[in-house]
Amino acid sequence: MTPKLNFYDPERRPWPHSRLERTSIVGHTTPRSVRLWFRVSSPGNYVLAVSREPLPTYGRPLVVAENDRYQLRAIASDRCEQVPTVAIAAVEMTPTTDLTGVVDLDRLEPDTLYYYGLFHPHRDRPWELPEDEPLTFRTFPETATEICFGIYSCHMPYDNRELVNIHMWDAFYRELNNANARLVLGTGDQVYVDGTPELSIWHWLRKVQDHNPSREQMVEWYRDIYRGYWGIPEVQRIFRGFPNYMMWDDHEIVDGWGSYTRDELAGVLDVSWKLRDRERHLRLAHQMFDAAKQVYHEYQHSHNPPTDDAENRFDYEFDCAFCSFFVLDMRGNHDFNRKEWGALGVQQWQRVQQWLDSHYQSDSRALFIISPVPIVHLYSFFINNIDLTLMGYQDDQRDHWEHRSNWDERNCLLDKLFEFSQETGKPVVFLSGDVHIGAAFTLSHDRFPEAKIYQLTSSGITYAELTPFGRWLLEQLVPERGTLGDRQGNPPYHFRKLAICRQNNFGIVRAIVREDGEVAIVYDLYGNDPNSPKETQKIRIEFDRLS
The missing domain is CATH 2.60.40.380 (Purple acid phosphatase-like, N-terminal)
Incomplete structure (x- = not known):
């Protein structure tokens, strides 16, 4: 008798809350x-x-x-x-x-x-x-002097089977309304297909892989994850009330997707008492990726600005008044084994260049680039010289722009952006998630002294896996200031940390056209107050007032 391969089972594996049945999402707006x-x-x-x-x-x-x-x-x-x-x-x-x-x-x-x-x-x-x-x-305004929007990432509100940190969605909704926010950006990990062991479809795949699950069954597993994670009323309220723009990261596929060698990817499906069947495991992993891509399109990308499905494209661009946005796909084309352009791919990079070139003479006054993984985060030495393979964290290191495998690609991106900001005077702001810490940085380079380049990070809104010690340790690995890693002889990029929040957090970003015509960027970073459950603390960073 063939066993049932359904991931969701209302008796043996119930979700700790009602699953999504019906809802709406306000998507791409003009x-x-x-x-x-x-x-x-x-x-x-x-x-x-x-x-x-x-x-x-x-x-x-x-x-x-x-x-x-x-x-x-x-x-x-x-x-x-x-x-x-x-x-x-x-x-x-x-x-x-x-x-x-x-x-x-x-x-x-x-x-x-x-x-x-x-x-x-x-x-x-x-x-x-x-x-x-x-x-x-x-609808969006045609003209404005201030645009406000929210950013968040890493929605994983489960401690074993307990639902936690949901008050952060309530606080997010309240602050979005208070700020008259125009849109919300989900910068990755809007669901976790491999969150807790009880709610991981990859744990389930390891159990049932000998029964050769079909791609159609895998699609149903991914759908079950979305219906679980998005079945929370506090989440749906934001989806229904503001234009939502989303981009996937690794946990919509599997932790570390694109940052493994082929042997390591096959090892994700290893069970300790069996010999590795490398080619079969790789086939199953890529079937899961295809299923993840279909369901990501159904639940997330379908309400983003339309892109050409024939191009296999998930990156996209849009405008809101005087602000322009480019949302990078850091997973669909990500391949650590590719010697060049392993993070974005050549075609996506060409689209980024075309978008940037179009704004030298455009009416846009501020540019925002959504990069699910931040440009600046941990010490370069830690990313590139501490071997965490035995702990299973090598994929996390390779995910980072700061990993040496991504330096050349990152430099092409930064060179282009710094040159643009230097010539136009327009600020360029990276918006990111992924790293389970909120932060704000400025970036600089000696060749472009007038460029205004910023990194704003919000992660994660409900992520429940980190212990207080783990949060403290992460904070210690984020340097106050320094230089980005680079090839010998290249003049380095510098950075300065302005704020950090090691609690669950979300962000509110304001772009303001001042009376003198310059654009100011203000970032309000709301973190969970560790001393007052269900309360938040705000850190405000005003980039035009930095000394």
Whole structure:
């Protein structure tokens, strides 16, 4: 009898909370358009309604055309209410994409609040969303003098099977609203497919690998992870209320993906009492990567700005008023075994150059580069000279831009950015996660004394694995100032640490056009207060006021 290979089992392996059934995500937004993502509870043909007025989500909805405009009528036994809509769209939800789908809306007005809802016209209880609170989104402004947004990474809120640190999502939501944030950036590890042993699909694969699980079964495992990690109401509230831009990192695939040798990757599926079957293990690992890529597209990338699937591209760019963003894919093309361009790949690097060149004469005043792994983090000596292979941390060292295998690629990127900032006067800001510490740095180089290059890191919002000693140790490995590692004879890049937070954290970034026309960058780093559970402490760094 063939055993069941389902990862999720409601009796033997239940999640410690309800799994995601239905929700929405506000995705890529412009002044006149929005991309909305949905997951629904059952297959079918749904209708999306969008209005400037709150939607009457009771009774039976009916869409009627009046004077070339659509009206939504909500009909119940005791009342009938009608609202004008600005958009009505049909969307079919099927199991092919795990009951997820996106709807693109255009011809909207800039800087305008809209209400939205989803219903199934042929059900007894038609309204799928919203379930309780109204659902809204706001389009981007065409012009502004201040843009504010949130950054976070490393959502892993499980201590064994206990759910912890969820108050950080509540605090994040509160501060986003207080700051009138325009968007939210998830800079990697929005889920952990290999978090705790009980909730790791790679632990599960090791157990069932002899039964040759299919790619389709692996896809279901990854979907189970997303439905678990995103089943938390506090997470969904941010996804539903702000434009969300996301990029994957290793834990959406497996810890250290792209930073292993082939033997090390095969070893991820080793069990101690069996001889390694290298080629079979590599085949299984790459099947898992293909499954991870499909599900990442379903749950995350599908609501980002569209990219060409034929190019196998996940990096992307977008604008919000005077700010421009380029989101790097540090995993889809990452291969430590490739001798050149092992982190980004040649084609992605060419797109970065084209994007940067286009902003020499553009109206953008500040550039942000989302690099899931930060440019500056630990001591170069520790990254490059301490062998942690026996502890299984060699992949973490190779992940870093500071690892010598990435120096040449990193230098190409920094050279281009420093030259750009020197010539234009525009600040360039790296936004990162990954490292389980929040931090802020300035970078400098003797050849580009007027360049304004910054590194802002937020990690992780709910990560629960580090002990207080582990957090303290990580903090000691982050230098106050120094130079980046480099080839002999190359003039080095310098850095200076401005702030660090070793607690769970998230960040609020402000870009402000001052009266003199210069752009100031302000970073508020909110960390969990170790002395007051469920409270946060704020560190503010104002880059235009640095001496």
